Amino acid sequence: xxxxxxxxxxxxxxxxxxxxxxxxxxxxGLRFVRELEGGKPTLRMDKVNDVLRLFGCELGAVPMSRKExxxxxxxxxx
Amino acid sequence: xxxxxxxxxxxxxxxxxxxxxxxxxxxxGLRFVRELEGGKPTLRMDKVNDVLRLFGCELGAVPMSRKExxxxxxxxxx
DNA sequence: ATAAATTATACCTGATAGGGTATAGAATGG
DNA sequence: CCATTCTATACCCTATCAGGTATAATTTAT
Numbered sequence: 769x770x771x772x773x774x775x776x777x778x779x780x781x782x783x784x785x786x787x788x789x790x791x792x793x794x795x796x797g798l799r800f801v802r803e804l805e806g807g808k809p810t811l812r813m814d815k816v817n818d819v820l821r822l823f824g825c826e827l828g829a830v831p832m833s834r835k836e837x838x839x840x841x842x843x844x845x846x
Numbered sequence: 847x848x849x850x851x852x853x854x855x856x857x858x859x860x861x862x863x864x865x866x867x868x869x870x871x872x873x874x875g876l877r878f879v880r881e882l883e884g885g886k887p888t889l890r891m892d893k894v895n896d897v898l899r900l901f902g903c904e905l906g907a908v909p910m911s912r913k914e915x916x917x918x919x920x921x922x923x924x
Numbered sequence: 925a926t927a928a929a930t931t932a933t934a935c936c937t938g939a940t941a942g943g944g945t946a947t948a949g950a951a952t953g954g
Numbered sequence: 955c956c957a958t959t960c961t962a963t964a965c966c967c968t969a970t971c972a973g974g975t976a977t978a979a980t981t982t983a984t
Binding site for chain 4: 786787788
Binding site: 771772775776809810811812813814816817820821823824825826827828829830831832833836837 | 849850853854887888889890891892894895898899901902903904905906907908909910911914915
């Protein structure tokens with residue numbers, strides 16, 4: 769599903785952290801971590817970055833995944 | 847400065863679009879495009895993605911830039 | 925130089941993100 | 955079995971994002 773969501777879940781488990789521990793380390797709420805891992809699209813970038821920083825990462829522009837490119841508005845690429 | 851901000855400015859100019867035109871195409875407000883290009887950190891991911899989609903991109907986790915890695919909280923990487 | 929276009933700021937408002945808390949159920953592990 | 959963890963709701967509250975509008979500064983073009 770959502771790229772960042774999957775990424776966070778994998779990295780968190782790799783470090784053997786609970787959502788609560790990750791939330792504490794990142795300085796965000798537990799609710800936020802759950803919404804992040806659940807793929808909520810309307811999250812604020814700064815909060816997401818607070819979490820990604822623990823993994824040495826940050827939000828950046830990346831090429832859209834193949835599937836998303838396919839069912840995109842044709843006009844977009846015109 | 848901010849990765850995504852620079853990216854948007856460059857791509858927009860490459861397409862010879864004004865901030866207004868970009869805002870219209872993306873379905874976001876002109877104010878938002880300006881704050882995005884200005885590097886405001888608290889923007890909502892869905893809105894940012896509305897813009898990046900025009901460039902065939904989306905927000906994703908990327909490795910932190912060297913400088914950011916340097917002045918990071920040491921405990922982070924412990 | 926002057927007009928036009930583009931970008932930058934500031935103010936106001938409605939909508940909502942984020943957080944805290946509580947409850948319930950489902951996995952997971954001892 | 956029982957404890958822990960995770961998921962999924964819901965409610966309430968505060969902070970603020972996003973957009974509209976207006977003004978001003980800056981850039982660009984004629």
